Amino acid sequence: MLIPNTSPTFLPWEDTDPAPSWSEVFGNDNPLALEIGCGVGDFIVQMADLHPGINFIALDFYNKGCIKTCKRIDKVGLSNVRVLRAEARSFIEACIPPASLQMTVINCPDPWPKLRHRKRRLVNAGFVSYLSRFLQSEADFYFATDFVDYGLDVAEFMAVQPGFVNQLAPDTFRHILEDYPVSKYMKRFLEMGQPIYYVHYRAAQAGSVSEESR
């Protein structure tokens, strides 16, 4: 049985529930951002504090992680974050209106290091192509990983992904990203001396890429 999450920051949502009205949930029409796999919330509590004018949805299917994330947010008193326990793809499909996200963040997603498990990785060209339907023009897409092979793979396919502009050019990835908070997993790997692979793209301006290629 799941431990109940009673935090006011937690937004209970099941796959069969209707999509929330985000302006009602947040009480304003500020731009929306999504963190997929927020873990225990180290990153989102810093990011939401840095960007008070953005409404952040922090998503994870790990219940205890959602509870810890909510506790962190409630302790600081941030009103621009809601935490949901859901699977990313079902949630996006059901709850995110097309062209509505101003930012998407994916930090240290499960790396599935065994070759035969690679297809289980969340982030690949197909997923980013799907996600692009939910991004506003000029929306930020951030990806970070401690896993070399995953970082290089995302850097490589993003460089040819239609509809995105590299924000780190001429590099396709970097090991340092200014003004980007460190998550629990990033911290753990940095302390072990392992670099983080950061990728940062922006969705092309509306009209600059044909709808077919998106």
Ligand SMILES: C[S@@+](CC[C@H](N)C(=O)[O-])C[C@H]1O[C@@H](n2cnc3c(N)ncnc32)[C@H](O)[C@@H]1O
């Ligand atoms: C390795 S942890 C990283 C947590 C955090 N982003 C960090 O950097 O510290 C990956 C997290 O993503 C969550 N996750 C993985 N796949 C997911 C999916 N499809 N939908 C929602 N959450 C997912 C896991 O439950 C886990 O908490």
